[in-house]
Amino acid sequence: MFKTLISAMAVAASSLSLGADAQDVRQYSDGPVTEADYIYVEYGHFEEYVGWLNSTWKPTMEAMKKAGLIVDYKAFRATPKTPDQANVILMITFKNGMAALDKSVELEDVAKSVIGSTEAQNKARAFRNEYRKVLGTELIRELILK
Numbered sequence: 226m227f228k229t230l231i232s233a234m235a236v237a238a239s240s241l242s243l244g245a246d247a248q249d250v251r252q253y254s255d256g257p258v259t260e261a262d263y264i265y266v267e268y269g270h271f272e273e274y275v276g277w278l279n280s281t282w283k284p285t286m287e288a289m290k291k292a293g294l295i296v297d298y299k300a301f302r303a304t305p306k307t308p309d310q311a312n313v314i315l316m317i318t319f320k321n322g323m324a325a326l327d328k329s330v331e332l333e334d335v336a337k338s339v340i341g342s343t344e345a346q347n348k349a350r351a352f353r354n355e356y357r358k359v360l361g362t363e364l365i366r367e368l369i370l371k
C-alpha cells in the first residue's frame with residue numbers, strides 16, 4: 226500500500242512538472258508594432274482630408290519607408306457607431322516597438338525633407354484641425370502565433 230502511494234505521488238509530481246514545462250513555452254512570438262491614429266473628419270471635409278493624405282502624408286510615409294524607418298502604412302475609412310468615434314484610421318507599421326519610440330528624430334528629419342520645417346508643419350496641422358480631430362493614438366504589437 227505504501228509503495229502504491231509513493232508511486233502515485235511520483236506519477237502525479239512528474240505530470241505536474243510536464244504541465245509546467247508546457248506552459249513555459251510561449252505560443253507566439255512578437256511581431257512588428259503598428260501605430261494606430263484615430264481621426265474624426267467633419268462632415269463635408271472627407272475629400273479635402275484625402276487630398277492631404279495623397280499630397281503630403283503618403284509621400285512622407287513613402288520617404289520613411291525608403292529610409293527604412295517604417296515597414297508599411299495604411300489608411301482606413303471607418304463607419305463609427307457613435308459621433309465620438311473615428312471615421313479615419315491611419316496605421317504606420319514599424320519593425321519593432323523601439324523603432325516606433327526611439328526613431329523620433331529620424332522620423333522628424335524625413336518629414337522635414339518632404340513637408341518642410343516644423344513651423345510649416347504646425348501651421349498645416351492647425352489648419353487641418355479646423356475640420357478634423359485626432360481622437361487618440363495607440364501602439365499595438367502583432368502576435369505571430371505558432
